[in-house]
Amino acid sequence: MSIALKNAGYVLLLFLFPLVVAGLFAAPAYLLHAYALLSALIYLGEIAGALFLMYLTYRKHSTIDFGILPKCSWSDSIWCVLYMVLKTAAWVMLVPIVAIQTSWFILLPQALSFFLLTAPAEELHFRGLLFSSIEQLPSRKKTALSSVLVAAFASSLLFGILHMVNYFSAGWLWLVVFMADGLAFCALRIKSGSLFPPFLTHAAVNMLTGALLISASTVADNVALLYQVTVIFIDLLFFVVVLSQSKLQTQVSEKPEAAMASQHGGTI
DSSP states (O other): OOHHHHHHHHHHHHHHHHHHHHHHHHHHHHHTTOGGGHHHHHHHHHHHHHHHHHHHHHHHOTTOOOOOSOOOOHHHHHHHHHHHHHHHHHHHHHSOEEEEOOOHHHHHHHHHHIIIIIHHHHIIIIIIIIHHHHHTOOOSSOOHHHHHHHHHHHHHHHHHHHHHHHHGGGOTHHHHHHHHHHHHHHHHHHHHSSSHHHHHHHHHHHHIIIIIEEEOSOOOHHHHHHHHHHHHHHHHHHHHHHHHHSTHHHHHHHHHHHHHHHHTTSOO
16 A cells, blocks of 8 residues: 555544544434534534544654644744634624624623634644644655644644535635635644634634624625635635745755754764
């Protein structure tokens, strides 16, 4: 079996296993018609499944870094705030805002959901388990830069595919939107070396655009298209700029020297 086929099967397992665990967590609530608990149990199951696979992978490859340690420098914080401002500005300018939610009885449960369930589950699964594991996959032509790019695009594509479950009827362009969102969160993951900045940014953006700012239930097709194109542009530009500011370039330049040192049995 080729390396590519083995890698594809492994990635598929990493993608599906947390979702299967999520389904098992949610099954009792579904069978008992406790639908109010379904969403919370699904995200708890995804968290449990991702953490379980991280544990198994770490036991086998103790050098792998899933980014679980909370790290966030001032530079990382600035990039997080900039992304939140850009995404919220696009939402406010292009999607009609009908009201601002002021009821804490509504905002608090949604904040708890975004910050304790949704963002942790998706960041652990996609920017933690999938991104880090894909980056470590064996390949015949592998460099630090190519590994990071493949991991970012593959994990973001799967992130987009998962979200298309709710947006399938709205058109394929939403797949690109969610994939681009995933790339932006990957950029924060790469820049900081931690899941903490993408987790906070992910939760905050969801809170701002999904709870605090109440938008119109329907918008014109041309407005929706303009919004999609705009956020894709913002995400891709953000990914390129932040990646260029990360330590990756230093790692790439250091790799050949490290390889030469190992070949000669010494250090440089």
